[in-house]
Amino acid sequence: MSRYTPHDNAGHRPQGRKYRLALEMARNRLVIAGILFVFMLFGVGGRLIFMGLNNEGGEPLFVHDAVRSQFHQGRSDIVDRNGIVLATTVTTSSLFANAKKVLDAEIAAKMLAQALPGYSQVKLLKKLKSNRPFIWLARHLTPKQRDRIMHLGIPGIGFRKDFKRLYPHGPLVSHVVGLTNVDNIGIAGLEKSSEQFLLTEGKPLHLSLDVRVQHAIVDELKKGMTEFSATGAAAIVMDLQTSEVLGMVSLPDYNPNKNVNLESDGYFNRATVGMYEMGSTFKILNTAMALDLGVVTLATKYDTSEDIKIGRFSISDYRANHGVINVAQIFVHSSNKGSVKMALDVGTEGQQEFMRKVGCLTRCNIEIPEKGQPIIPRHWRQANTMTISYGYGLAVSPLHLLNSVAGVVGDGCRKEATLIKLKDGEQKRPCDRIVQSSVAHKMRQLLRLVVVQGTSKKANVPGYFVAAKTGTRNMLESGGAYNKNRVSTTFVGIIGESVEKPRYIVVALLEDPKGLKKTFGFTAAGWNVAPIGGRILGRVAPILGLRPNLKILNEGFDPFLQSVDFSKTKK
């Protein structure tokens, strides 16, 4: 195909050839570029059609991610076992200053102090004069405060989005949930120990607590503290089957929404950090130990007529001289002398090993960081064995008592109490066998007899199987001597449908309760903490859906126990 034009002639041939070649090259280049361009366009078009048809972009995932990235609350909620919010984070505004850009620090400080009641003008002025490029002036302002400050139009100050931790229930769960500092870093309770979870998981932390149970405990403890002018109180309610703590209270408490003085008495968690000699409630462990080791049976008799001498001290019984009585009577009448003799038959090493097994010698393994180390004898001698048998000389926290007694009377198997709600599959956790199942059954019967015939009559709850034990011990003075006029009283009780089906356990403690006219001046546990413990059980059981059982409360009892007369005591 010729491309010569009519103007071509022989004289211009060399130039015409050059021109033709150049034109040919340009044309070729243009065609190649055009083809490439068309291919690219077809590529882009094809890709668009492919994406439209194939949904390769993963649109739903994109939406989900975008939502998550937009709504960021900073720190996960803490909720109770029913999803009630116990701790949450809300978005607030915080005021900062670039002190280098503030024109007149004195006027600015004066205006800000007027807009923010409660903030010191002197402190604000000091910050505004600091010459620092960034300094916080006020944290977590309300929308009204923010508006007021914006209207002032002060140069050199600004707002930043901030997060504030709120506790809608105030002091109700303060010792368990804990609190954060102004920068939202956990400084106590689960806020501190679960920091990693709360910051990274992006889902609420479900506690085992039930706010209804928690409130029932607080309400009854506060009434009891007021009635008996006690200086402090604590109580824990736990599910015996799963070892989930349903309520844990220490009074006085604190409001985590306000500035908390970490040195104050309210901040001290009596339930897990407070160490107390538990008095006669330790006889549960002592009796279970002797029965489990086969040292005694329920029918084994001891002579309790004479006081027992240890050096210049003597051990006597609280009420009467019971004479020769069996193990069941020793337990029901809470005989110190009988308990001492049983412990001596077990021996110091046996007792020490048993106390280690039930967890009374080491720190509890609960999720909060505030947990105390038991105060154990430096040299565990025979005298210590004797006093520990009735609850003196070994100080543990109410949580230790709860864990150990729950293990002994539950099914003889010990599981550590937990504050985190267990999932369905986790509820049958492995446990450490501490006593035989038959011993646990006997202990529940003995505890029931204490309610029917012994010192815990005021803890009975009509319609339920309630079994309990009380303990009273004199308080230690700063010099190390016991004060005979001041006591702390303890109560351990279980509630269920029958002796075969115990369901919940409560440990309650009163510090320094006073005698009243209606208690005839007595300060023993049976007069003060036992009725409180009974009322807690009576309120908690219907809330948790525990059905009353009016028919078989005393069925399944050991024939021997049914034949023992617990009313007879030698005066």
Place this chain on the structure above:
Amino acid sequence: MFNKSTFVTLFALFLLGSLTYTIKQKVIELDNDLAQVHRNIAHYQESMHILNAEWAYLTRPSRLQALVEEHTGLQHCPGVSLVSYEEVFQQDDELYQAQESLESSVRLASMRR
């Protein structure tokens, strides 16, 4: 200088360019709508979050108890008040039988009179 294929190519270019532009504009529009939807979702989630906290605050057991004590005078429910579903009908049957026997004895007494 320009033959037929050039025109076809240019037309195809124009068509594809227009199509690309239109699709791009639509995508931008949809993207803005999506962003708005995301903002709304986040806003509602935050509102729900605050409302949850407020609900927890307003339904504090201590507050509810105080309100109940002030306005209704209701007492705590004792355990013995709880019965099973079957027992409810059992009690009704017993009540019905007692009522029947009472009515029949009244009828008998009136007949005698």
